[in-house]
Amino acid sequence: MELHVVIHGRKDLGEQLYTQLREAIESGRLAAGTRLPPSRLLAEQLGISRRTVSDTYALLTYDGLLIGKVGSGTFVNARGARALPRPSAPALASAAAIARWQNIVVPFLHPQLAGALRCEFIGGAISKNLFHQDDWRSCTQHALRQMARERGFYSQPEGLTALRDAIARYIAFARGVNCQADDLVVCSGAQQALDMIARVLIEPGCTVAMEDPGYTPARLLFVALGARVVGVPVDADGIQVERIPADARLIYVTPSHQFPLGMPMSLARREALLEAAHAQGALIIEDDYDCEFRYEGRPTDSLQSMDTRGVVAYVGTFSKTLLPELRIGYAVLPPAIRPAVIKAKQLTDWHTSTLPQWTLARFIAEGHLLKHIRRCHAVYASRRERILQRFAGDLATWFEIVPSTAGFHLAVLCKVPLNIALLVELAHKVEVGLYPLAPFFHDSPPRDGLMIGYGAIETLDIDPALDRVRDILEQIT
Incomplete structure (x- = not known):
């Protein structure tokens, strides 16, 4: 792959090359650690002499922008890129259409590893260790x-x-x-x-x-x-x-x-x-x-x-x-x-x-898919059963389970008035991810409750997580 450098005419060749390489390095387009082409190859690509390229490399090395490694080549030196001003947004004729898409609130963005909680009852996620x-x-x-x-x-x-x-x-x-x-x-x-x-x-x-x-x-x-x-x-x-x-x-x-x-x-x-x-x-x-x-x-x-x-x-x-x-x-x-x-x-x-x-x-x-599904089914069935037991037991004061026979999430509806937003917020602080049902309603009156996914949470984490949820419920009701 060729390095993008554009040479105009036959004058000031070294200055043109030096200016473009320096700007590319300082702007961050050529990242630290990037290996530059050997002087011979770059000279052939640009149609200039190898000496012009070698002299330019030497000058950039003297400026601290490049570093030569014996037997390996010439690399961009590690230094901070200079922030370049970004162009202002023009007034496009399609501004209304752009705004319509931009204003869409996209749900179900799963947390990245760094932002994931220890105990996640999120729907649509799976346990990777089963794969x-x-x-x-x-x-x-x-x-x-x-x-x-x-x-x-x-x-x-x-x-x-x-x-x-x-x-x-x-x-x-x-x-x-x-x-x-x-x-x-x-x-x-x-x-x-x-x-x-x-x-x-x-x-x-x-x-x-x-x-x-x-x-x-x-x-x-x-x-x-x-x-x-x-x-x-x-x-x-x-x-x-x-x-x-x-x-x-x-x-x-x-x-x-x-x-x-x-x-x-x-x-x-x-x-x-x-x-x-x-x-x-x-x-x-x-x-x-x-x-x-x-x-x-x-x-x-x-x-x-x-x-x-x-x-x-x-x-x-x-x-x-x-x-x-x-x-x-x-x-x-x-x-x-x-x-x-x-x-x-x-x-x-x-x-x-x-x-x-x-x-x-x-x-x-x-046959790997069917074997994998059988493995997952056994694990999910165990998790589901434990969650059902808890919501039919000590959590039954606050929630009732919507009957379900399939999948790997359950819905539970509030039996008593609850501040679901506060419950979700407090659970988050103790490393438990809970997700309300209300955002899924559009024209119908929303009902308070939770969607309890059991694909991602480990089986041994279910009881400790629901213990924390119960403790929070006792505090806020």
């Missing part, structure tokens, strides 16, 4: 060998055939989803799947219906694309279908494990939802975000497996089963929208990185 790195590493080596055989072309936007086939087999086995590899599109997480589907369906001013309370990032995405989002109340059976607006063209639901309350949608409500969507020409997005973990009762059908009219797009992710950083999700799309979504995927990022795609395809094919 077998050796199995993944072996599959990554296979993926690198596969990529080495490929020519230097971009991959297909819908994802590698090997991965789509593996996912199709897996979700048919685990969730009864009725699909083939050709029905799938691989995405960079479930959020991109939602974005692509929404892009091809939503026009400014159109109506989108979603559960209320519901998954806030989905609502914000639909709003950002110009939709009028209507929150539809939920009850013990799921979304209240009769209250879905008649002009809704997109309906977003989480039927297997309602987010954030946790109850599954009843069979009768599922049938009513499918009928309503067909009658008004709407498409349903079924977000099956943590369907792999079920602890009680009989399995329930996915909406997609019940769909005989092509009105359901099924969205899943491996962020909850493997690693959040992996960023691989997928969408099983009905024929009416699949070609358009593939075009949207190609225009967005062309295709998801193929290295993790090859790796995951191998990981699934060799």
Whole structure:
């Protein structure tokens, strides 16, 4: 890679080179420790004499900006970069659009390592020590060998055939989803799947219906694309279908494990939802975000497996089963929208990185995914049981549990008036991360309570953490 230096004409060559290198070093563009090209190579690149480059290097070394290391080369010396004035923001014609995006309050930003609390009841996070790195590493080596055989072309936007086939087999086995590899599109997480589907369906001013309370990032995405989002109340059976607006063209639901309350949608409500969507020409997005973990009762059908009219797009992710950083999700799309979504995927990022795609395809094919889910299931079931016992025991004075059979978070609602904001603040001071339910409500009156995630907290930390929560509750009530 060539060093960016521009030489004009044939005069003052050394001065031009010296000025540009000094400015690059002092501004921080050339960071401390950066190795400069050998004088011969830089001279060839710039079309000037090697002596001019050598003299410039010597002068910068004398000034303390460069340092020569015998046998290694010439490096930028360690010294503070000079802060350069930043250009002022111009008055752009798109200022209103920029402000609309800038003012979006994005939820669910997970804490970085330095800011994480000892006991985190955050939702959507997992315990990394449950993930077998050796199995993944072996599959990554296979993926690198596969990529080495490929020519230097971009991959297909819908994802590698090997991965789509593996996912199709897996979700048919685990969730009864009725699909083939050709029905799938691989995405960079479930959020991109939602974005692509929404892009091809939503026009400014159109109506989108979603559960209320519901998954806030989905609502914000639909709003950002110009939709009028209507929150539809939920009850013990799921979304209240009769209250879905008649002009809704997109309906977003989480039927297997309602987010954030946790109850599954009843069979009768599922049938009513499918009928309503067909009658008004709407498409349903079924977000099956943590369907792999079920602890009680009989399995329930996915909406997609019940769909005989092509009105359901099924969205899943491996962020909850493997690693959040992996960023691989997928969408099983009905024929009416699949070609358009593939075009949207190609225009967005062309295709998801193929290295993790090859790796995951191998990981699934060799049975590692199912073994990993079984390991996690045993751990999560133990954590869930302990949390249920505590909220049915000494914490029952303040909270009641919303019945839930799946996933790795629970919702608890306040039985008595509580200052949830104060509880969260005081818990944070004793290294316990708690998260309120109220931000997930939009049109419906918010209910006070907590979302209790048990994917990230270690099993032995649950009782000490809940002891601290109980002590705080006793102080503030």
